[in-house]
Amino acid sequence: MRGCIVYERSTAARRKEYIALYRQHFDKHGIPFELVFTDNYREELTKTPVDFAIVRAIVPEISKELEEMRIAVYNNARVSEICNDKWLTFQYISEHTDIPFMTCMTAEEFLTKGNDFIYPLVVKNRRGHGGTEVFSVSSCEEAADLIGRYPKGSLIVQEMASDTGRDVRVFVVGNRVVTAMLRVSEHDFRSNYCLGGKAVPYELSSYERQMVRKITDCFSFGMVGIDFIFHRGRAVFNEIEDVVGARMLYDHTKVDIVAEYADYIIERQKRQNTGETLWDR
Numbered sequence: 215m216r217g218c219i220v221y222e223r224s225t226a227a228r229r230k231e232y233i234a235l236y237r238q239h240f241d242k243h244g245i246p247f248e249l250v251f252t253d254n255y256r257e258e259l260t261k262t263p264v265d266f267a268i269v270r271a272i273v274p275e276i277s278k279e280l281e282e283m284r285i286a287v288y289n290n291a292r293v294s295e296i297c298n299d300k301w302l303t304f305q306y307i308s309e310h311t312d313i314p315f316m317t318c319m320t321a322e323e324f325l326t327k328g329n330d331f332i333y334p335l336v337v338k339n340r341r342g343h344g345g346t347e348v349f350s351v352s353s354c355e356e357a358a359d360l361i362g363r364y365p366k367g368s369l370i371v372q373e374m375a376s377d378t379g380r381d382v383r384v385f386v387v388g389n390r391v392v393t394a395m396l397r398v399s400e401h402d403f404r405s406n407y408c409l410g411g412k413a414v415p416y417e418l419s420s421y422e423r424q425m426v427r428k429i430t431d432c433f434s435f436g437m438v439g440i441d442f443i444f445h446r447g448r449a450v451f452n453e454i455e456d457v458v459g460a461r462m463l464y465d466h467t468k469v470d471i472v473a474e475y476a477d478y479i480i481e482r483q484k485r486q487n488t489g490e491t492l493w494d495r
């Protein structure tokens with residue numbers, strides 16, 4: 215068995231310690247494991263073929279191509295394509311589950327609907343990350359002005375959940391909940407950890423676990439974060455993070471999620487090699 219981790223070259227330079235965690239773990243199991251880049255993966259993987267690839271770049275086309283090369287891709291191309299697009303994710307979740315989320319529409323649809331909304335509203339880039347392109351707008355004019363500054367088709371508009379500045383990230387490996395963290399910001403409606411949100415371990419309610427279950431039943435995840443925000447005291451779905459970070463866990467808990475993920479991949483690859491039926495899709 216042989217594996218690789220795929221990164222954009224510029225991102226990999228900032229993720230050396232994280233990549234080393236994988237390498238140490240696979241080393242322990244005698245599994246060769248290489249870092250390859252999105253700019254030269256074809257040459258590298260032709261020279262040294264691999265059985266599995268952990269893709270930590272958001273390029274669904276590359277994930278698809280690797281799958282066509284018969285490489286086991288974590289997370290798979292379908293997860294990469296849907297989960298890195300908030301609009302596709304909401305559509306998918308509404309078609310396949312009964313999980314609640316804040317009403318959402320494309321920016322173009324919003325502009326045709328007139329002024330019948332309760333403000334503030336949230337405007338966000340459907341392909342954004344880390345809270346950097348998530349905005350609160352307090353009037354129709356402000357929303358239209360913001361929408362005008364972005365390319366057509368790139369923004370969505372969403373009702374603001376009532377309990378702002380807090381959300382829960384559920385760390386999932388395979389179809390199993392590893393742990394959950396509550397992220398809280400005291401000075402911003404966005405609770406992203408990378409924007410300075412505080413994080414504390416969080417015990418999921420059975421209702422929240424049920425929602426997670428409905429989502430894991432729809433996909434075959436490697437490792438993802440499933441995020442909920444809170445409206446009138448109840449969790450509502452917000453997004454699925456494909457290239458989910460782990461810093462929050464290593465900073466605040468003893469959970470070694472990289473080890474859990476690597477073990478999951480090894481197990482799965484072994485079973486695939488022996489032709490056993492996989493227990494998840």
Ligand SMILES: Nc1ncnc2c1ncn2[C@@H]1O[C@H](COP(=O)(O)OP(=O)(O)O)[C@@H](O)[C@H]1O
Nearest residue numbers: 336342343344345346348372373374375404405
């Ligand atoms: N509809 C909303 N109502 C209230 N808060 C929201 C809403 N959407 C996002 N947020 C807040 O903003 C943060 C970032 O938004 P999110 O949709 O997760 O985008 P990103 O992918 O950039 O993290 C969320 O973690 C949450 O705290």
Ligand SMILES: [Mg+2]
Nearest residue numbers: 344345441453
């Ligand atoms: Mg988010």
